[in-house]
Amino acid sequence: xxxxxxxxxxxxxxxxxxxxxxxxxxxxxxxxxxxxxxxxxxxxxxxxxxxxxxxxxxxxxxxxxxxxxxxxxxxxxxxxxxxxxxxxxxxxxxxxxxxxxxxxxxxxxxxxxxxxxxxxxxxxxxxxxxxxxxxxxxxxxxx
Numbered sequence: 001x002x003x004x005x006x007x008x009x010x011x012x013x014x015x016x017x018x019x020x021x022x023x024x025x026x027x028x029x030x031x032x033x034x035x036x037x038x039x040x041x042x043x044x045x046x047x048x049x050x051x052x053x054x055x056x057x058x059x060x061x062x063x064x065x066x067x068x069x070x071x072x073x074x075x076x077x078x079x080x081x082x083x084x085x086x087x088x089x090x091x092x093x094x095x096x097x098x099x100x101x102x103x104x105x106x107x108x109x110x111x112x113x114x115x116x117x118x119x120x121x122x123x124x125x126x127x128x129x130x131x132x133x134x135x136x137x138x139x140x141x142x143x
Contacts, residue, residue, distance in 0.1 A: 001061045004094040012135030013069075013090040016101035018109040018128040020083040026120045027083060030112070031076055037115040041074050044085070044115070048072035048108030052089050052100040059103065065093045067100065072108050085109050086131075098130050 022030075030040045037043070049070045056064040069090035076083055087104035089097040109125045116123055132142040 001063065002095075004063060007094040007137075009092050009094055010135050011090070011092050012096045012133070013088065014096060014098045014101035014133040015086060015088045015131045016098070016105040016129065017087075017131050018085045018105045019126045020085060020109050020112045020123060021126060022081055022083070022116060022123045023120055024078055024081050026116050026123065027076060027078055027081055029119055030083065030116060031078075035116055036118045040112055040115045044074070044108040044111040045072045047111040048085070048087055048104040051107035052087065052097075052104035055100045055103045059099050062099050063093075063095050065091045065095065065097060065100065067091050067097070070100070070104060072104055083112060085112070096133060096136055098133055101133075102128060102130060 029035045033039050052070045056062045071088045073086045074083055085105050085108045087101045089101040091097050106128050113123050134140040
């Protein structure tokens with residue numbers, strides 16, 4: 001684990017996204033909230049938030065951080081058969097929250113898959129990526 005003890009606490013934020021692709025009929029069930037396992041978006045939001053908080057338990061050598069904000073939001077794109085998952089994580093700490101944002105977006109996307117697999121086995125998760133980050137020595141970065 002990298003020693004960050006001499007680094008100053010600064011406000012840091014990261015945004016990550018994933019795309020979940022599915023048939024339009026499956027996406028309609030998600031939007032209506034009547035998938036076989038229930039409220040897909042609410043459950044996926046909660047899973048993403050919990051995942052961000054548990055990132056150091058999942059990713060070796062990841063520092064435990066004092067998260068001050070975790071938001072998971074969804075954008076439905078019915079024509080493309082896509083659900084965009086966006087996770088935004090903030091802290092005031094010594095190291096960044098990129099891994100927490102990526103973990104939140106990834107686990108939220110996996111939760112969507114789990115909740116709709118009874119409707120469609122061919123759902124795919126694509127383009128899990130960091131979109132932007134700010135704070136710390138390297139400052140702001142955007143894709």
